[in-house]
Amino acid sequence: MNASRLLRDRIRAGEHTTVTTGLAPGHLQANLVVLPADWADEFAAFCAANPKPCPLIARSASGDPSLPELGPDIDVRRDLPRYRVFRDGKAVSEETDIGTLWRDDLVAFALGCSYSFESALLAAGVPIRHMEQGKKVCTYRTGLGTVPAGRLHGRMVVSMRNFTVPNAIRAIEITSRFPRVHGAPIHFGDPGAIGIADIDKPEYGGEPDIRAGEVPLFWACGVTPQAVIEAARPPFCITHKAGHMLVTDRLNEEFREA
Amino acid sequence: MNASRLLRDRIRAGEHTTVTTGLAPGHLQANLVVLPADWADEFAAFCAANPKPCPLIARSASGDPSLPELGPDIDVRRDLPRYRVFRDGKAVSEETDIGTLWRDDLVAFALGCSYSFESALLAAGVPIRHMEQGKKVCTYRTGLGTVPAGRLHGRMVVSMRNFTVPNAIRAIEITSRFPRVHGAPIHFGDPGAIGIADIDKPEYGGEPDIRAGEVPLFWACGVTPQAVIEAARPPFCITHKAGHMLVTDRLNEEFREA
Numbered sequence: 001m002n003a004s005r006l007l008r009d010r011i012r013a014g015e016h017t018t019v020t021t022g023l024a025p026g027h028l029q030a031n032l033v034v035l036p037a038d039w040a041d042e043f044a045a046f047c048a049a050n051p052k053p054c055p056l057i058a059r060s061a062s063g064d065p066s067l068p069e070l071g072p073d074i075d076v077r078r079d080l081p082r083y084r085v086f087r088d089g090k091a092v093s094e095e096t097d098i099g100t101l102w103r104d105d106l107v108a109f110a111l112g113c114s115y116s117f118e119s120a121l122l123a124a125g126v127p128i129r130h131m132e133q134g135k136k137v138c139t140y141r142t143g144l145g146t147v148p149a150g151r152l153h154g155r156m157v158v159s160m161r162n163f164t165v166p167n168a169i170r171a172i173e174i175t176s177r178f179p180r181v182h183g184a185p186i187h188f189g190d191p192g193a194i195g196i197a198d199i200d201k202p203e204y205g206g207e208p209d210i211r212a213g214e215v216p217l218f219w220a221c222g223v224t225p226q227a228v229i230e231a232a233r234p235p236f237c238i239t240h241k242a243g244h245m246l247v248t249d250r251l252n253e254e255f256r257e258a
Numbered sequence: 259m260n261a262s263r264l265l266r267d268r269i270r271a272g273e274h275t276t277v278t279t280g281l282a283p284g285h286l287q288a289n290l291v292v293l294p295a296d297w298a299d300e301f302a303a304f305c306a307a308n309p310k311p312c313p314l315i316a317r318s319a320s321g322d323p324s325l326p327e328l329g330p331d332i333d334v335r336r337d338l339p340r341y342r343v344f345r346d347g348k349a350v351s352e353e354t355d356i357g358t359l360w361r362d363d364l365v366a367f368a369l370g371c372s373y374s375f376e377s378a379l380l381a382a383g384v385p386i387r388h389m390e391q392g393k394k395v396c397t398y399r400t401g402l403g404t405v406p407a408g409r410l411h412g413r414m415v416v417s418m419r420n421f422t423v424p425n426a427i428r429a430i431e432i433t434s435r436f437p438r439v440h441g442a443p444i445h446f447g448d449p450g451a452i453g454i455a456d457i458d459k460p461e462y463g464g465e466p467d468i469r470a471g472e473v474p475l476f477w478a479c480g481v482t483p484q485a486v487i488e489a490a491r492p493p494f495c496i497t498h499k500a501g502h503m504l505v506t507d508r509l510n511e512e513f514r515e516a
Contacts, residue, residue: 165445165446165448166444166445168446169430169442169443169445169446172427172431172434172442173430173431173434173442176430176431176434184427184430184431185427186427187423187424187427188423188426188427189423189473190423190471193471213448213451215447258515
């Protein structure tokens with residue numbers, strides 16, 4: 001049995017309830033968004049209009065918790081270590097199993113995640129500071145709008161990684177080959193140009209360690225849909241908790257463009 | 259007959275003796291270096307060790323002025339509009355035909371040229387300031403070394419193009435797909451970091467027009483081998499004159515990685 005299936009089995013059995021970072025290496029990990037069916041087409045349209053922050057990989061049928069193209073046995077109600085539940089746009093609880101919350105009108109969406117390109121960067125010898133230091137990636141709300149779709153609208157959230165200039169060029173080259181998992185960065189250099197007032201104060205993650213001669217690169221982040229949901233306030237929504245991802249049977253390399 | 263062949267015929271007949279910039283669009287244009295056979299293997303090794311400034315595309319047999327893989331009729335003695343002749347590393351003359359200088363021990367090398375990726379940038383809607391203004395590209399000698407090969411050594415020459423940050427990211431993405439025509443830039447941002455004292459004083463080309471919020475990107479340049487030859491002083495060498503290229507039957511798109 002492959003590593004992703006083994007890990008999902010452990011998660012489903014309640015034996016693993018923490019982050020999936022670095023586990024089942026090589027396997028694509030995905031962000032999860034679950035919405036009522038009457039929001040689903042709008043969310044799909046929002047993803048299509050904003051592929052960099054919302055790279056849609058798979059969508060379930062209404063009421064169906066399986067995503068067979070990502071793994072034949074996947075049950076999104078039990079296969080993630082931790083979920084966030086939103087009511088009217090407000091986070092109201094965290095769960096390790098959403099079986100009792102599942103409804104016949106819910107639709108699950110799996111979105112690409114930066115773990116895929118981070119693994120490609122490391123494989124190419126491009127070091128990632130926050131990973132070397134065992135810290136969380138820094139994310140920021142920006143002043144950049146997204147393309148609205150129906151009731152869904154909001155500003156883009158970005159993640160930041162800092163590099164020397166030669167490694168920044170390599171990072172752009174490499175991540176541009178992964179358009180279905182956020183792709184190339186959307187900005188580098190001056191944080192103020194995208195509405196980040198203070199790079200030392202991320203919304204999530206600790207103070208970054210940016211050294212002389214290094215440049216910050218900003219990627220569209222999979223947290224964006226959570227910010228959009230908070231703004232649009234659908235009556236009900238479930239997402240993964242940051243870092244607690246859906247581990248799929250697909251390989252990151254399948255998402256690299258030739 | 260294709261546009262490249264027609265242009266070569268006109269050049270060979272002496273009807274076109276100026277730059278080839280923008281002519282026979284879509285066709286790969288190449289830098290030319292001609293060296294005596296006893297320098298040829300060293301030059302090939304230098305290209306192999308420095309693929310970004312010296313992306314070798316074709317090499318002739320000793321004494322043979324044809325490069326059939328670039329065009330069945332090519333004769334490098336007559337098919338470029340203008341040549342520079344070097345003796346002992348010094349430029350001694352410019353010619354429009356090198357038939358009388360040709361020798362049985364000469365070897366011709368064709369190297370990739372930035373025209374290929376510039377055409378891809380324009381096709382993608384990424385504007386190139388110096389082209390919009392009808393100016394020459396700025397080039398600079400840097401403090402960056404090359405990897406020596408035998409008697410060949412010297413510092414890297416770069417060309418500079420400036421962009422807004424989003425277009426800079428697109429330019430890195432696009433040019434990284436053309437590794438055989440210089441590929442991605444080797445640097446962006448601070449010119450001093452690669453030993454350029456004053457960006458307003460290029461070695462070649464006029465003062466650049468870099469506007470607020472724009473960033474300069476620096477690509478390894480095909481002028482590098484000419485600088486290396488000036489430093490290594492082979493007894494005899496012929497190159498193209500800047501902008502007066504070998505126009506081949508190959509298409510730029512053939513040099514784009516999938």
